[in-house]
Amino acid sequence: MKWIVVIVHLIALFESKKLTIEENEQRLKECGLTTTNKIFRGAKTTVDQAPWALFVGSSVSSCSGILISPRHVLSATHCIANHTPPGVVKTPENSKKGTDRPLLTQEIRILPVNVEGTLNRMDPRLFKARSQSMKSITCPGDSGGGAIRVINGRNTVIGVTSQSTCASLNREENGHEIYGAVGFYSEEICELTGVCNLDDENSSHRRFEIFDLIILTLITF
Structure with missing residues (x-):
């Protein structure tokens, strides 16, 4: 089985600058708070249920994505x-038709996956999951979409869809999906976009404080 390399790709909707601390x-x-948990169940949903x-698509591919900030x-x-040149457009708010100015993309470093002969070995950058009811299924077009889990009352994206056993709509006993683990890339996402947990921000600030202290010490001595 050939594993698909999964890395989080960040698209800046207006410009690729990071969020400020205030943003x-x-x-x-506000992020992740809704009145329903109807996520990834294979049923139709309204805009406000999964905002x-x-x-994310083009004339040659069809994927999904997760909005993690007003710009990312x-x-x-x-x-x-594989898009050359990469191109993304923004649609007007709550509009299903129409286009706007081309958008910028933010490239990030892609880490190679060391694939060995053991098929059941999982890379820490990935995780495997499936629906207990065997009714939820991901198929073409769902790649890039989010695996959502409610954590502390907040809808939180924990994975990005990479691969599915969707050869047909009939779920087999060993059917599953492969996700890119968002937690593995949380520090890189925080650094590139400013989308951070409070712990990540505090850790980043501490690193800068230590670095400044070292520089000051070197200058002093």
């Missing part, structure tokens, strides 16, 4: 990396 604090107050869900979208690398 990230505001995001933490973070996006379509999370998706799978294979949804974007």
Whole structure:
């Protein structure tokens, strides 16, 4: 079985600059809060039930994405990396038709996956999951979409869809999906976009404080 390399790809909707600390604090107050948990169940949903869900596609591919800030979208690398030149457009708010100015993309470093002969060995950058009811299924077009889990009352993206056993709509006993683990890349996402947990921000600030102290010490001596 050939594993697909999955890395989070970040698309800047307006410009690729990071969120400010104030913008990230505001995001933490609002992001992931909805009145329903109807996520990834294979049923139709309205815009307000999954406002973070996006379509990421072109004339040659069809994928999904997750809005993680007012300016950034999370998706799978294979949804974007093969596009030359890369191009994304923004649709008007709550509009299913129409286009706007071309958007910028933010490239990130892609780490190679060391694939060995053991098929059941999982890379820490990936995780495997499936629906207990065997009714939820991911198929073409779902790549790049989010695996959502409610954590502390907040809808939180924990994975990005990479691969599925969707050879048909009939679920087999060993059917499963492979996701890119968002937690593995949380520090890199925080550094590139400013989308951070409070712990990540504090850790980043501490690193800068230590670095400044070292520089000051070197200058002093």
